[in-house]
Amino acid sequence: MVRILGFLVGLGFVGVAAWSLLWGAIAYISEPPAETVEHRFHEHPRDISFSFDGPFGRYNAQQLQRGFQVYKEVCAACHGLHYVAFRDLHDLGYSEAEVRAIADQWQIQVPSINPDTGEPAARNAIPADRFPNPYANETAARAANNNALPPDLSLIVKAREGGAPYMASLLTGYQDPPGNLPAENRPGTGLHYNPYFANLNIAMPPPITADGQVTYADGTQATREQMAEDVSAFLAWAAEPKADQRKNMGIVVVLFLLIATILGRMAYKNVWYGPKREDEAVQAAE
Amino acid sequence: MSFPWAKHYEPKHPLMRWMDERLPLPRLAYNAVGPGYPVPRNLNSFWNFGVLAGLALVIQIVTGIVLAMHYNANADTAFASTEHIMRNVNSGWFLRYLHANGASFFFVVVYIHIFRGIYYGSYKAPREMVWMLGLVIFLLMMATAFMGYVLPWGQMSFWGAQVITGLFGAIPLVGEPIQTWLVGGFAPDQATLTRFFSLHYLLPFVIAGVVILHIWALHIPGSGNPTGVDVKSPQDTVPFHPYYTAKDGWFAGAALTVLALFVFFMPNALGHADNYIPANPLATPAHIVPEWYFWPFYAILRAFTFDFILPAKLWGVLAMFGSILLLFFLPWLDKSPVRSGSYRPTFRIFFWVWLLMLAVLFYCGGMPAEEPYVMMSQVATMYYFAFFLIILPILSMVERTLPLPTSISESVLHGKTTDAAPTGALQPAAAE
Numbered sequence: 001m002v003r004i005l006g007f008l009v010g011l012g013f014v015g016v017a018a019w020s021l022l023w024g025a026i027a028y029i030s031e032p033p034a035e036t037v038e039h040r041f042h043e044h045p046r047d048i049s050f051s052f053d054g055p056f057g058r059y060n061a062q063q064l065q066r067g068f069q070v071y072k073e074v075c076a077a078c079h080g081l082h083y084v085a086f087r088d089l090h091d092l093g094y095s096e097a098e099v100r101a102i103a104d105q106w107q108i109q110v111p112s113i114n115p116d117t118g119e120p121a122a123r124n125a126i127p128a129d130r131f132p133n134p135y136a137n138e139t140a141a142r143a144a145n146n147n148a149l150p151p152d153l154s155l156i157v158k159a160r161e162g163g164a165p166y167m168a169s170l171l172t173g174y175q176d177p178p179g180n181l182p183a184e185n186r187p188g189t190g191l192h193y194n195p196y197f198a199n200l201n202i203a204m205p206p207p208i209t210a211d212g213q214v215t216y217a218d219g220t221q222a223t224r225e226q227m228a229e230d231v232s233a234f235l236a237w238a239a240e241p242k243a244d245q246r247k248n249m250g251i252v253v254v255l256f257l258l259i260a261t262i263l264g265r266m267a268y269k270n271v272w273y274g275p276k277r278e279d280e281a282v283q284a285a286e
Numbered sequence: 287m288s289f290p291w292a293k294h295y296e297p298k299h300p301l302m303r304w305m306d307e308r309l310p311l312p313r314l315a316y317n318a319v320g321p322g323y324p325v326p327r328n329l330n331s332f333w334n335f336g337v338l339a340g341l342a343l344v345i346q347i348v349t350g351i352v353l354a355m356h357y358n359a360n361a362d363t364a365f366a367s368t369e370h371i372m373r374n375v376n377s378g379w380f381l382r383y384l385h386a387n388g389a390s391f392f393f394v395v396v397y398i399h400i401f402r403g404i405y406y407g408s409y410k411a412p413r414e415m416v417w418m419l420g421l422v423i424f425l426l427m428m429a430t431a432f433m434g435y436v437l438p439w440g441q442m443s444f445w446g447a448q449v450i451t452g453l454f455g456a457i458p459l460v461g462e463p464i465q466t467w468l469v470g471g472f473a474p475d476q477a478t479l480t481r482f483f484s485l486h487y488l489l490p491f492v493i494a495g496v497v498i499l500h501i502w503a504l505h506i507p508g509s510g511n512p513t514g515v516d517v518k519s520p521q522d523t524v525p526f527h528p529y530y531t532a533k534d535g536w537f538a539g540a541a542l543t544v545l546a547l548f549v550f551f552m553p554n555a556l557g558h559a560d561n562y563i564p565a566n567p568l569a570t571p572a573h574i575v576p577e578w579y580f581w582p583f584y585a586i587l588r589a590f591t592f593d594f595i596l597p598a599k600l601w602g603v604l605a606m607f608g609s610i611l612l613l614f615f616l617p618w619l620d621k622s623p624v625r626s627g628s629y630r631p632t633f634r635i636f637f638w639v640w641l642l643m644l645a646v647l648f649y650c651g652g653m654p655a656e657e658p659y660v661m662m663s664q665v666a667t668m669y670y671f672a673f674f675l676i677i678l679p680i681l682s683m684v685e686r687t688l689p690l691p692t693s694i695s696e697s698v699l700h701g702k703t704t705d706a707a708p709t710g711a712l713q714p715a716a717a718e
Contacts, residue, residue, distance in 0.1 A: 002618040003679040010675025013608065014668045016601050020591045021664035028657050055551045083369045151563075155369070158554060159562035198572065239562075242372070242379045249380070250550020257543040264536030271532040275327060275524060283699055 037185045041178065043195040045166040050233055055251070058244050059237050061093035066216050067234025068092060070227050073214050074207050075153065076107065078145065081131035083154035084238050091241055099127050108132045146190040148203030157232070157239040164232040170196045171228035174206040289508070291520040293321045318505065324523035325530055326511035328698050332402040333509070334537040335395050340497065341538055342392035347490050349385040350434075353378075357437065359483035361476045364439035365564040383553040384545075389431050390556045391545045393579035396424060404616075405637055407625030408510050414617040415503040421613050423496050428580070430489040433482040435577055436474070440561035445574045447474040447482070453587070453606070456599045473567060513697045514625030515690055522694035573654050581651025582644055583609060585663040586670065588655050605667065612674050619674060622682035629688040636677050643669040 051060040068089070071081070086103035094102065109122035110132050125132060133152075135141035141149055157163050173196040177186050181200075187193045191201040211223050220226060237243075295316040297303045306313055316322045356375050358367035371378035400420070403409055409417035432450060436443045451474070455465040470477025508517060517523055524530075548555065556578055560571045576584055583606050590601035612619075627634045643666040650663035691697035 002615055003621075006612070006615060006619050006675040007679060009608070009612075010671050013601075013605050013671040014676070016592075016594045017589055017605075017664050017668045017671070019594050020589065020598070021661060021668070023592045024657065024661050024664065028661065033657050083366070083373060088373075155562040159559055161559050246379060246383075246550055246553070250546065253546050253550060254543060257539055257546055261536055261539030261543060264532070264539045268532040268536045271528045275529075279699060 037182055038199055041181060041185070041195055041200055042198065043169075043173070045162040045169040045196060048165040048168050048229060048232075050164055050229070050236070052233070052236060052243060055247055058247070059091075059233070061091075062218060063230050063233045064092045064237050065094070066218065066220060066226075067230035067232070067237075069216065070208075070214050070231040071153070071234055072107075074227075075231065076131075076134065078134055078141075078150040080133040080135075080150075080152045081154050081238060082133060082152045083130065084241075085128065085130045086125060087127040088241055091237065103127050103129060106132070108134055111136075146203065148190070150204070153235055153238065155239045157236045159239075164236040166196065167232040167235060168225075168228040170194060170202075171208050171231070172224055173197075288317065288322065288505075289324045289517065289520075289523065291523075292317070292324050293525060295320075295322055318501065319531070320527045321525040323505065323508075323526040324517070324520075325509050325526050326517055326522060326694050327524045327529070328511050328513065328694050329509065329530070329533075330512050331537065332398065332406075333511075334534055335399040335402060337534040338395045338538060338541050339392065339399055341541075342388060342395055343490065343493060343497065345388045346385065346392060347494070349381050349388060350487070350490065353381050353385055354487060357483075359437070359480050361439060361479050361565075364437065364479060368438040380549070383549045386557065387545060387548045387553060389434065390548070390577075390579065391541075392427065393431070395541070396427065397579075400424065401641065405627040405634075406510060406512060407514055407620070407622075407627065409617045410620070410625050411617065412507045413504070413510065416500060417617060418614055419496055419500040419503055421610070423493055423500060425610065426489055426493045426496065430486060430493065431577065431579065433486040433489075435561075436479065436482050437486060438561060439479060439565045441563040441565055441569070441571050442558050442561040442574070444474055444565035444567065445571055446576055447478060449574055450576070451478075453603050456597070456603045458600070510625065511694060512626060512628060513691055513694060514629065515692075515694055515697070518693045519695070575652055578648070578652060581649075582647035583651070585647040585651035585659075586667050588651075588660065589663045589667040591660060591664075605671070609670060612671075616674065616678075620678040620682045622685060622687070624687040624690065629690055630685060631688060632685050633678075633681055636673060636681065640669065640673045643673075 051057055051063065071079075086099055086106075089099050089102060090096075103125040106125045110125050110129050112121045112123040113119065114121040134150075135144065138149060157167060160166055162169075173194045174192055175195070177193040181193075185200060187201040191203055192205060193200060194202045208224050208227050211221075213224075214222050214227055216222050295306075295313045297306045297312070302312060305311070353371065356367065356371045356378065358364055360367075368382070371382050373379075375381075403417060403420070432446070436447045447469075451465055451469050454468060455461045457464060466472060469475075470481060511517075558575065558577075575581075586609050587602040587606040590598045590605060592598055594601065596604075622630065622633070624630055627637055646662055646666040647670065650659040650666070653659040691700070
C-alpha cells in the first residue's frame with residue numbers, strides 16, 4: 001500500500017517537474033535569455049594583493065595609519081564608522097596620547113546634553129567614544145546627498161562580495177561610460193559610471209580625484225592607487241579588527257589538533273593491533 | 287538488549303559499588319559507550335560520523351549558551367550586539383565564528399551520516415525507528431539553523447525569514463493566517479525575532495533528547511555494518527571501548543582540524559556578504575539565498591515553475607517538504623532483503639546517480655533562479671523523486687544481488703579489503 005501510494009505521489013511530482021521543464025525548455029529555445037547590460041559591462045575587482053591575505057598575512061600598521069588618514073580627510077565627510085571606537089586605533093600603532101588627541105580634534109563632535117539645562121549640546125570625542133556619524137539621521141544624510149544614503153563603512157569590506165580588492169577597484173574605477181552603453185544604462189543626474197559597481201551607476205561622486213590629494217605623514221607618494229589601497233586596507237581592519245589575533249591563534253590551534261590527531265591515530269593503531277594479529281594468525285592457520 | 291557475550295559491569299571500588307546500588311549511571315555509560323557494548327568489528331570510517339554529529343551538537347550548545355549571554359534579541363540592537371560580540375567581548379569573534387561554522391560542520395557530518403545510512407541500508411529492519419528518529423533530528427536541526435541565521439538581523443536574516451515563512455502562505459485558504467501567526471505580524475519584526483530566539487535556544491535541547499532516543503533505539507539491535515550481515519558470534523564484534531573510542535578519537539581530531547581551518551582562516555567563506563548589512567525591510571537583496579545546507583531543498587522549491595491544477599508555488603512547497611518526508615517511508619519503499627549497497631550492484635549505480643543529482647541540486651540552489659539552473663534543477667528534482675518512489679520499490683523486487691558473506695568475521699578474513707578490514711590495511715594472508 002505504501003509503495004502504491006508512493007508510486008503515485010512519485011509520478012505526480014516527476015510529471016509536474018517534467019511539465020515545468022518542458023515549458024521552461026520551450027521558452028529557453030524560443031527566447032534564449034539575453035545577456036543583461038549590467039552583466040556585459042560589469043568588471044570583476046582587479047587582482048590586488050594585500051599584506052593581510054591568507055593565513056600568514058597580517059595587517060601592516062603603517063598602511064593602516066595611511067588608510068586612516070585617507071578615511072579622515074576624504075571619506076569621513078559623508079561616511080560614518082559606527083562600530084569602531086577611537087580607542088581601537090591603538091591597533092594601528094598610535095600611542096595613548098595620540099589616540100586622545102585624534103579623538104579630541106575629530107572634525108565631528110559627539111552629541112551630548114548640557115549638564116546644567118539638559119538642552120542638546122555637543123562635546124569633543126574621547127577615546128571611549130565610537131566614531132560619530134557625519135549626519136544626525138538618515139533624512140539629513142539623504143537631503144545632503146541627492147537622496148542617496150552614504151553607507152556606514154564599519155563593515156563595508158565584509159558586506160560586499162570581493163572585499164578589499166573590490167573596494168580599491170571601485171574607488172579608482174570611475175570612468176566615462178563606453179560609447180556602446182545603451183541610453184537607459186547611462187548615468188542619470190547625480191550618478192557616476194563605474195563598471196565595478198553592480199548596476200554600473202553609483203551615486204557616490206569620485207572620492208579620490210587626483211594624486212597627492214592627501215599628504216601622507218610618513219612621506220609615501222600619495223598616488224590614486226596608493227590612497228585607494230591604503231583606505232581599503234584600513235576598512236578591512238575596521239570590518240575585522242581581530243583578524244591578526246584570530247590567525248595567530250589559528251596556527252597554534254591547528255598545530256595542536258594535528259599533533260593530537262597523530263597521537264590519537266597512533267593510539268588507535270595500537271589498540272587495534274590485537275584483533276589484527278589474531279586475524280593474521282587465523283589466516284596463517286588456514 | 288545486548289549480545290550474550292557482552293562484558294558485564296562489575297564495580298570493584300567500594301564507592302562505585304555504593305553508587306551502582308543507588309544510581310547506576312556508570313553502569314549505563316559502561317553498557318552504552320563502554321566495554322559493555324559489542325560493536326561489529328568491520329565498521330569503516332563512515333561509521334564515525336554519528337559520534338561526530340554528537341560532538342557538533344555539544345559544540346553548538348556550549349558556544350550558543352555563551353553567545354546568548356551577550357546577544358540582544360531586539361530588532362533595534364540585535365545587529366549591533368552581534369558586532370559587540372565580534373569586537374568587544376573577549377574572544378567573542380571565536381565563539382561566534384565557531385558557532386556559525388559549527389552549524390555548517392554539523393550539517394556536513396549529518397549529510398554524510400544520512401548518505402551512509404542510505405548506501406548501507408541502515409534504515410531497514412530492525413532499525414526503522416533509528417532511521418525515523420534520525421530524520422526527526424534532521425528536521426529539528428533545519429528549523430534550529432534557520433532560526434539561528436535570522437538572529438543577527440542582517441539583510442539575509444530578514445529576507446530569508448520573509449521567504450521561508452512566506453512558503454506557508456502558499457497553502458490554500460489558511461496559508462496567510464498561518465504565516466501571520468508564525469511571524470507574529472505581517473512581516474518579520476520584533477515579535478519574530480524574540481520567538482525565533484526563544485525557539486533557537488529551546489530546540490537544541492529537544493534535539494539532545496531525540497538523540498538519546500536515537501541511540502537507545504540503535505542499541506536494541508546494535509550497530510549495523512558495511513556487509514549488512516547480522517552479528518552471529520563473539521568473533522564478529524569488539525567492545526566499543528577501547529576499540530571504537532580510539533577510532534572515534536583520532537577521527538574527531540581530524541574533523542576538528544578541518545573545522546578549525548574554517549573558523550580561523552576563512553570564517554566567512556560559507557556565509558553571505560549581505561548578512562553584514564543590517565536588516566532593511568525596504569531594500570530587497572538582488573539574490574536571496576539561504577545557507578548552503580538548504581540549497582538542495584531550495585532548488586526543489588524553485589523547480590516547479592508552471593501551474594498544473596495546483597499553483598506552481600504550492601507544488602514547489604509540497605515537493606520541498608515531500609522530499610524530506612518521503613524519507614520516513616524509505617524502510618517500506620525499499621523491500622530488498624539485502625541491506626548493504628556493496629552487494630546490490632544495480633542499486634549502487636542508481637545511488638551514485640542520486641548523489642550526483644543531489645550535488646546538482648546543491649549547486650543550483652545557490653545560483654539565481656535563471657536558466658540553465660532552473661532546467662538543471664528540474665531534471666535533478668525528477669530523478670530525486672523517481673529514485674525513492676519509483677526506482678527503489680521496483681528495483682527491490684527485480685534486482686539480482688551478490689552472494690553475502692556467511693558472517694562478519696568471514697568477510698573480515700576473506701572479503702574485499704575496502705569493506706571488510708577494520709584497520710584498512712588487512713590483506714589476505716600469504717598462506718591462503
